[in-house]
Amino acid sequence: MLRAALAATVAVPAALAGAPALARTLTAGTGTPPLTPPCDDGDDPTPPQTEGPYFKPNSPRRTSLLETGLPGTRLTVSGYVFGLACRPIAGALLDFWQADAGGAYDNTGFRLRGHQFTGADGAFTLTTIVPGLYPGRTRHIHVKVQAPNRPVLTTQLYFPNEPRNNTDTIFDPRLLMTVRDAGGAKEAAFDFVLAVPQEPGPGPTPPPGGTWAVGTAYRAGDRVTYGGRGYLCLQAHTAQPGWEPPSAPALWRAA
Structure with a gap:
């Protein structure tokens, strides 16, 4: 990987x-x-x-x-x-x-x-x-x-x-x-x-009150909302659980 x-x-x-x-x-x-x-x-x-x-x-x-x-x-x-x-x-x-x-x-x-x-x-x-x-x-x-x-x-x-x-x-x-x-x-x-079978992950699903979604490929400069607040993407990445904007200052800045 x-x-x-x-x-x-x-x-x-x-x-x-x-x-x-x-x-x-x-x-x-x-x-x-x-x-x-x-x-x-x-x-x-x-x-x-x-x-x-x-x-x-x-x-x-x-x-x-x-x-x-x-x-x-x-x-x-x-x-x-x-x-x-x-x-x-x-x-x-x-x-x-x-x-x-x-x-x-x-x-x-x-x-x-x-x-x-x-x-x-x-x-x-x-x-x-x-x-x-x-x-x-x-x-x-x-x-x-x-x-x-x-x-x-x-x-x-x-x-x-x-x-x-x-x-x-x-x-x-x-x-x-x-x-x-x-x-x-x-x-x-x-x-x-690990060689652990898993069902495919869910598709992008915006959290309540926000547009940020797991599985979405974001580019630098993209804007999302999460928890009622706006954020600016700092570097390209594919969103993963745990990388919500408030928890990932390397990826998101409050806008």
Whole structure:
């Protein structure tokens, strides 16, 4: 679903100020940023990858893996979990684990391990550090993703422009995150598509008292109303649940 972002080898996308670091708002350059391609019906599911030798069950439930005294560059990973019809999946489990800044896994405790669930809009956010390197592998984060009552997807997420991407035999460019610098930290984005059958989403349906509608392709300069107030579109996009004008300052400005 993120064909452009996953196939690209350039890093350093940029988001509009105040926007969440999500796959559809991270872009390259500093001008008016075009959005990455939206999820479309028929997109391929996120590819699986090996679990590796370091997975541990029963990780703590948490959205931040940071701990006092933990060295490393802070990293925030955000995105959505979708089904095959590109509708968000609420309550999907995401279980993350990774190496520390020195390339070591904690095999006795649960440092840099944790699980969480997507919200009603299918969104997730993980706060962690950039993982270190160890022999034979490029930089990566492990994850298991499971929709309620569905099979588990086990895969790995990768960083663009890593020299070892060219020599790691497991590396898959379809699993590249978009990554940008953020004042000494880093922000990354990735959206998962699970092999979960879904009915096609509803067509554009204006909310009561407004013209904004999910599924509508808006262009910069378009005007809508929502909740009795007018808004001006700042950049082209296809409206998704959760991107209502008051909730998406990167996309809409009160007019």
